Amino acid sequence: MSQDNSNLTVQDKVVASLTRRRRQEKLFRTLGLGSVMVSLALVAILFINIFSKGIPAFWQTSMTVEVYFDPDVIRISEKPEQQPNETFEDFDERLLEWETQLGFVNFNRILSDSITPLLSDFERSQTRYVTQLVTSGERHALRDMVMEDPSIVGETRSLTLLTSADVDVWLKGNIDRSLPDEQLQLTSVVREWADELHANGHIQNRFSTALFMNPDSRSSLASAGLAGAFVGSFYMLLIVIFLAIPMGVAAAIYLEEFAPKNKLTDIIEVNINNLAAVPSIIFGLLGAAVFINWFKLPMSAPVVGGLVLSLMTLPTVIIATRATLRAIPPSIRAAALGLGASKTQTVFHHVLPLAIPGILTGSILGVAQALGETAPLLLIGMKSFVASIPQSPMDQATALPVQIYLWQGNELRNFFEARTSAAIIVLLMLMISLNSLAIWLRRKLEVRW
Amino acid sequence: MSNLTVIAVLLILMGLAYQLGTTKSSKQASRAARDKTTPPMHSRPHHHGALVAFWTVAPALLLVLLWSWFSPWMINQMLISQLPEPMASFSGSELDAILRRVHNVAGNFVAAGVLADWEMQAAQYYQEMRALSQAIMVAAVSAAAAAGLFLSYRRVNPQLRARNAMERVIKGVLIASSTVAILTTIGIVLSMVGETLRFFQFVSPMDFFFGTTWNPRFSTVGGGDQGEFGLLPLLVGTLLVASVALLVAIPLGLLTAIYLAEYAPSRLRSIAKPVIEILAGIPTIVYGFFALVTVGPFLASLGASVGLDIRATSALTAGVVMGIMIIPFISSLSDDILTQVPKALRDGSLGLGATKSETIRKVVLPAALPGISGAVLLAASRAVGETMIVVLAAGNSPVLTANPFEAVSTMTVTIVNQLTGDNDFSSPQSLVAFALGLTLFAITLVLNIIALLIVRKFREQYD
Numbered sequence: 045m046s047q048d049n050s051n052l053t054v055q056d057k058v059v060a061s062l063t064r065r066r067r068q069e070k071l072f073r074t075l076g077l078g079s080v081m082v083s084l085a086l087v088a089i090l091f092i093n094i095f096s097k098g099i100p101a102f103w104q105t106s107m108t109v110e111v112y113f114d115p116d117v118i119r120i121s122e123k124p125e126q127q128p129n130e131t132f133e134d135f136d137e138r139l140l141e142w143e144t145q146l147g148f149v150n151f152n153r154i155l156s157d158s159i160t161p162l163l164s165d166f167e168r169s170q171t172r173y174v175t176q177l178v179t180s181g182e183r184h185a186l187r188d189m190v191m192e193d194p195s196i197v198g199e200t201r202s203l204t205l206l207t208s209a210d211v212d213v214w215l216k217g218n219i220d221r222s223l224p225d226e227q228l229q230l231t232s233v234v235r236e237w238a239d240e241l242h243a244n245g246h247i248q249n250r251f252s253t254a255l256f257m258n259p260d261s262r263s264s265l266a267s268a269g270l271a272g273a274f275v276g277s278f279y280m281l282l283i284v285i286f287l288a289i290p291m292g293v294a295a296a297i298y299l300e301e302f303a304p305k306n307k308l309t310d311i312i313e314v315n316i317n318n319l320a321a322v323p324s325i326i327f328g329l330l331g332a333a334v335f336i337n338w339f340k341l342p343m344s345a346p347v348v349g350g351l352v353l354s355l356m357t358l359p360t361v362i363i364a365t366r367a368t369l370r371a372i373p374p375s376i377r378a379a380a381l382g383l384g385a386s387k388t389q390t391v392f393h394h395v396l397p398l399a400i401p402g403i404l405t406g407s408i409l410g411v412a413q414a415l416g417e418t419a420p421l422l423l424i425g426m427k428s429f430v431a432s433i434p435q436s437p438m439d440q441a442t443a444l445p446v447q448i449y450l451w452q453g454n455e456l457r458n459f460f461e462a463r464t465s466a467a468i469i470v471l472l473m474l475m476i477s478l479n480s481l482a483i484w485l486r487r488k489l490e491v492r493w
Numbered sequence: 494m495s496n497l498t499v500i501a502v503l504l505i506l507m508g509l510a511y512q513l514g515t516t517k518s519s520k521q522a523s524r525a526a527r528d529k530t531t532p533p534m535h536s537r538p539h540h541h542g543a544l545v546a547f548w549t550v551a552p553a554l555l556l557v558l559l560w561s562w563f564s565p566w567m568i569n570q571m572l573i574s575q576l577p578e579p580m581a582s583f584s585g586s587e588l589d590a591i592l593r594r595v596h597n598v599a600g601n602f603v604a605a606g607v608l609a610d611w612e613m614q615a616a617q618y619y620q621e622m623r624a625l626s627q628a629i630m631v632a633a634v635s636a637a638a639a640a641g642l643f644l645s646y647r648r649v650n651p652q653l654r655a656r657n658a659m660e661r662v663i664k665g666v667l668i669a670s671s672t673v674a675i676l677t678t679i680g681i682v683l684s685m686v687g688e689t690l691r692f693f694q695f696v697s698p699m700d701f702f703f704g705t706t707w708n709p710r711f712s713t714v715g716g717g718d719q720g721e722f723g724l725l726p727l728l729v730g731t732l733l734v735a736s737v738a739l740l741v742a743i744p745l746g747l748l749t750a751i752y753l754a755e756y757a758p759s760r761l762r763s764i765a766k767p768v769i770e771i772l773a774g775i776p777t778i779v780y781g782f783f784a785l786v787t788v789g790p791f792l793a794s795l796g797a798s799v800g801l802d803i804r805a806t807s808a809l810t811a812g813v814v815m816g817i818m819i820i821p822f823i824s825s826l827s828d829d830i831l832t833q834v835p836k837a838l839r840d841g842s843l844g845l846g847a848t849k850s851e852t853i854r855k856v857v858l859p860a861a862l863p864g865i866s867g868a869v870l871l872a873a874s875r876a877v878g879e880t881m882i883v884v885l886a887a888g889n890s891p892v893l894t895a896n897p898f899e900a901v902s903t904m905t906v907t908i909v910n911q912l913t914g915d916n917d918f919s920s921p922q923s924l925v926a927f928a929l930g931l932t933l934f935a936i937t938l939v940l941n942i943i944a945l946l947i948v949r950k951f952r953e954q955y956d
Contacts, residue, residue, distance in 0.1 A: 058846070065848050072850035076752025079745045080761075083769045083824070086817050090772075093787050094779070294670035302664060303671075314945060316674050321871060321941045322934065323878020325905050326681060329912070329930040333684035337918050355677050362674065388660040416776030419880035419905070423912050423926075445778045452782050452885065461786060468779050479774060 094472070098465025104252035104266065105207045105215050107178065107241060111158045112200045113190065118149050123194045146191055151183035155205075162246050163237055176234045177241070179208045181264030206254060207247060209265040209459040211238045215247065218458045229456075255466060259433050260447065265456055270467055272433045276346050276426075276441030277415060279434065283350025284357050284414045289407045291354075292361025299362070300369040301391050320359035327356045328420030336424060343425035346437040352424060353414040360413060364406020368399045401489030405482045412478040416471065418445040444471050496561055499634060500554070507550045510642050514538075514545030517649045525651055536655035544655045547662055548645035553638040557630065564626045572619055577611045595619055685934065688918065688927035695921035696722045701928060707891035707902070709911065709922050722925050724932065726893040730808065730901035734883055735876035737812025737897055738819060742872060745816075746823030747865065753824070754831040755853055766828070773821040781885035784814035789886055801898065806888035808897040815882050822872040830864035830951065831857060864951035870944035874937040880905040904929045 052060075124138040156174035160166050163174075175183075182205045190196055210229040213219050215238055225232060241247040258269030303309045331352035335341045341348050372395055380390040421427075426446050434441035442450065448467045454460040518534065518541035525531045569592060576591070583591065598616035649655075693701070704723020749769065753762050789805035792813070796803030803809060834857050842852040858865075888900020891907065912926040 065851070069848045069850045072853070073752070073756055076748050076756055079748035080752050080757070080765055080769075083745060083749050083772075083820055084765060086820070087768055087771055090775070090779075090783055090817075093783065097786075291670045291673055294667045295674060296671075298664070298667035298671045302667060312671065312675060314942065315678050317945050318938060318941045319674060319678060321874055321937065322681070323874075323880070323905065323937055325878065325880045325908055326685075326930055326934050326937075329908065329927060330677070330681050330684055332912060333688055333918075333927065334680055355673075358674055358677070362671075386656065386660060388663055392663075412774065416774075416778070418776065418778045419884075419909065422909050445776050448778050448782065449881070449885075452785065464782060468782060471776060472779065475774065475776070 094465050094468050097462055098467075098469040100216060101462035101466035102252055102255065102469075103249045104254065105212045105242070105247050106204050106250050107159070107207055107247045108202065108204050109155075109158045109162070109246070110200050111154065111186070111203045113186075113197045114154060114157060115198045117153050117157075118146075118190060118197050120145050120149065120190075120194070120197075143191065146187060149187065149190075151186045154186060155183060162241060164240060165236070170233055173231060173234050174237075176230065177207055177211055177237060179206045179264045179266035181258075181261060181267040182206060184264075204250070206266045207238070209456055210234075211247075212266060213456075213458045214238055215242050216249075216462075218462065255463070259431055260429065260442065260450070261431060262429060265454070265459060268451075268463070270444065270447060270470060272430055273442050273444045273447035273467075275433050276349070276430075277443045279346035279437040279441065280350040280353055280443060281411055281415060283347065283437070284354050284411055285407075287350070288354040288357040288361055288410065288414075292358050292407075292410075293365050293403055295358075296362045296365030296369060297391060297396070300366045301395065302387070316359050316362055320363060323419075324356055324417055325419040325423065327352050328423030330355070331420060331424045342438055342440075344428050344430070344440045344442070346434065346439075346441045346443075348424045349421050349426060349441075349443060350437065352420050353417060356417065356420065357410040357414045360410040361403075361407055364409070365399065365403050368402025368406065369395065371402070372398050398491065401485060401491070404489070405486045408478055408482040408485070412475050412482075415478070416445055416475055418443075418449055421446050422449070444474070496557060499557055499631065503550050503553055503557075503634070503638065506638055506642075507546045510549040510646075511539075511542040511546040513542075513642075513646060514649055515542030517646065518542070518655075521649070521651055532651055534651045535653065536657075540655040540659050541649050541653065543659050544653075544662075545642065545645045545649065547659070548641040549638050550641070552641050553634045556634050556637050560626075560630045560633070564630070568619065568622045568626060571622060572615060575618055576615060599623075681934065685927045685931040688924050689931045692921055692924035692928045695924070701925075705893055707907070709925060720922075722921065722928075724904075724929070726891045727902055727904045727907050727929070728932075729893055729895065730887070730891065731877055731903040731905070733808045733895065733897055733901055734812045734815065734887060734903055735873060737809055738815035738876040739869070739873060741813055741816025742819045742823050743869060746820045746872075747827055749820070749824040750827035750831060751853060751858075754828050755849065755857070766825075769824060770821045772818060773825075775818075777818065777879060777881040778885075780814050780818050781881040781883075784810050784882055784886035788814050796898065803898045804888060804900050806886050806900055808887060808899065808901045811883045811887040812897065814886060815876055815879055818879070818882070819872040819875055822875060823868055826868035826871065826948075827861070827865050830861045830868065830948075833864070833952070834860045861951075863947050867944040867947035867951065870940050870947070874940035874944070877940070878905065878933060878937050880909060884909055904933050908933075 121142065124135065124142055126132075126135045152175045155178055156171055159174050159177060160171075166174075185205075189201075207215075211234070214221075214228075214230055214235055219228065228235070230238070238247065254267045255269050256274075257271055258267050259272035260270075261268040299309060299312065303312075331348055335348045335351055336343055376394055376398065377390050380394045381387070385393065421443055426442055427450065428440065428442075429450065430440045430442050432439075444467070448464055448471065451460050451464040451467060515538045518536075519538040522534045522538060525533055572592070572595065573588070595612060595615045596619065598612060599619045701722050702724050704721055705725050706721040706723045707726045708721045710720030749765075753766060757765065785806065789807075789810040792807075792810055793803050793805040838856050838860055839852055842856040843849070847855065883903045883906050887903060887906060889902050889906055889910070890900040891902035892899070894901065908926045908929050911929075912923055918924065
């Protein structure tokens with residue numbers, strides 16, 4: 045401090061520093077407000093980004109076509125019926141033979157014959173390109189229609205067929221149209237057809253039920269859907285709900301109401317808190333080593349996934365339940381005990397019913413967390429491609445977040461980027477509805493002491 | 494009869510036993526009420542019913558579980574002793590292959606190749622043994638249930654302390670549930686230590702912990718050439734990504750917490766706090782996708798415009814997005830801790846003429862520092878163990894570098910890559926995942942425990 049300053053009074057010094065200090069105050073405050081705004085903006089950017097990418101993918105281009113089931117192309121014998129004196133095995137064999145016969149039918153020809161009349165500029169040499177308009181899964185759909193009801197042969201049906209992924213990308217403008225020819229996925233003639241059919245209304249953008257009703261597919265990308273993932277996630281959440289929640293609540297009741305307060309329960313407490321913060325991937329390693337390697341449970345099965353997610357959710361449920369139990373005033377317990385209820389009766393008749401809102405909220409949040417978890421599921425083999433909807437929790441399956449992981453890696457980027465975003469929107473919507481349910485329950489049932 | 498049917502039958506029996514016990518004891522109760530000489534009932538009828546139901550079902554259920562646990566092993570042992578000579582002395586994976594083949598034949602599944610006579614015989618023997626085992630189990634379970642029902646039903650009388658007995662059972666169930674959390678930790682540690690020790694039979698711990706090259710190669714048959722398993726590139730990659738994440742999240746999270754706790758009007762606070770917490774609930778795969786598709790290309794073009802060479806998938810990309818993810822961990826916990834700092838400290842400082850920001854910086858923050866450092870440690874542990882963001886956005890390139898603009902690989906990414914679908918637990922290539930997992934577990938355990946103890950101590954200090 046210089047000589048001059050020491051002659052000033054304290055008051056003078058304070059007054060002299062005020063401008064600087066007020067400026068600092070203002071700066072600090074602005075910084076704080078700024079970071080709140082940045083955080084809020086980040087939430088907004090994340091959501092706007094995902095939604096703007098994903099929402100268009102809920103609509104897919106599809107083509108309405110009069111499909112003639114030409115008996116000259118579908119040359120099959122009559123569908124076998126079970127004869128009265130025939131064993132089931134014999135009938136099954138005949139049926140299989142018939143289905144094999146049907147499998148050899150050239151349904152691509154049926155498709156192209158139905159589509160070519162719609163094209164103004166078509167030469168016979170271009171026939172093989174016509175089927176590129178429609179996703180390959182649709183010819184299996186035609187085959188299944190005939191298999192279901194052979195009397196359809198010879199008739200004409202108006203069908204709505206999904207266009208192939210490449211056509212969808214082209215028509216939605218998800219690919220740069222000015223790219224040189226060899227970098228575009230479609231040949232020029234198909235692109236012209238697609239534009240023409242789109243212009244005269246044969247191809248329209250319709251809400252994509254395939255996204256929700258179909259399982260994943262690699263051969264027919266446009267019809268890849270989330271149904272398999274829904275069912276897989278559903279089984280796993282069921283296991284979490286029936287395993288993690290009862291066990292977590294029971295554990296919390298013991299630790300909060302019965303357990304003596306000593307070194308051991310202290311260790312349990314630290315252990316549970318630590319378990320809640322253990323990286324989820326560690327639970328995947330546990331699942332791979334214990335459930336798959338020791339107990340020989342099937343890989344990629346929802347049972348294993350459910351067990352792993354249950355162990356992961358358990359600490360969350362325990363912590364939430366304990367917090368709720370702790371918030372219930374001791375006077376409730378004292379009143380019940382004073383009237384002669386046993387400790388167990390006090391807890392189960394008086395404390396637990398009051399804790400149910402809190403337990404429900406905590407459990408729903410735990411389930412939502414389990415729904416969004418990916419990493420541990422990858423380690424128990426769920427990253428394999430599954431093309432069918434699992435029939436039981438022991439079947440191979442995938443889960444919603446894992447499906448997102450699989451789709452984002454698909455080579456056909458400009459189709460799957462949107463479709464992955466759509467899957468993310470579905471996942472986020474499910475999680476948001478679970479969370480809103482929890483908030484609503486808390487508002488509705490909450491008791492303030 | 495499958496195990497599920499047995500369990501279903503037992504459940505029906507449980508309802509029946511409950512009814513029987515309740516009826517018997519309520520008859521006794523009404524007799525006691527009429528006749529003053531008999532002593533009054535100690536427990537209510539439904540306690541008796543529950544106790545009878547418990548003794549009917551619990552031992553039987555335990556038997557089912559033990560049996561379905563041990564019988565496959567026993568049957569396999571008997572099957573092995575039946576095998577003709579060369580096969581019976583096989584061991585390890587060869588024996589496993591034979592057993593699997595026999596099981597497939599017995600279950601009418603397709604088995605490749607021509608079936609030998611002894612295989613058919615073994616399959617038949619296996620089927621017979623399974624049927625026998627199933628029959629023995631049903632018989633034993635029925636006997637146990639009947640005995641339980643009979644004995645406990647006979648014990649129903651006014652003096653029986655059925656309620657106390659039931660309460661002991663309930664307490665037992667509660668204790669069993671709370672040990673699951675401990676068993677999980679023990680399971681994690683044991684399984685990972687076991688597999689890690691097996692890994693160290695292939696690769697010495699020195700080479701693992703201090704190796705600077707990560708090049709595991711593919712697991713080859715016989716493989717004399719094992720590749721190199723150096724942890725350091727992965728560890729450095731992990732720390733690099735986590736540091737970038739903390740550099741993003743600490744200032745943003747802390748300033749947000751300070752503003753919301755000290756300055757914000759309650760309306761802004763009540764909106765901003767839950768909205769920011771949404772960030773904590775978003776699945777990490779979504780962040781990964783966001784990083785890969787949006788943030789990565791953005792950072793790369795930003796770098797290009799100022800002349801920096803930034804890869805689209807790099808430590809920076811993964812770290813920035815991970816930082817966004819952990820903002821709410823830091824802001825929520827710090828917010829809690831700031832509001833716990835006693836008002837008297839603030840009033841004292843303000844009363845001496847300090848401005849609000851001076852009070853916060855010189856009084857409130859130092860008082861809250863231990864708690865905030867706990868929050869930061871928890872966030873760090875979250876960042877170190879995060880998987881999906883780095884799997885998608887860090888570039889998966891296990892080289893030793895300290896340049897955040899380069900692609901890196903982390904421990905979690907490598908675990909996911911090494912433990913692929915065909916879990917073969919005998920090659921160092923997949924066992925290394927457990928060694929990495931154990932290292933990761935140890936790191937996060939230390940971070941978590943220090944953080945938990947600090948936060949707990951802090952709470953006690955101002956409670």
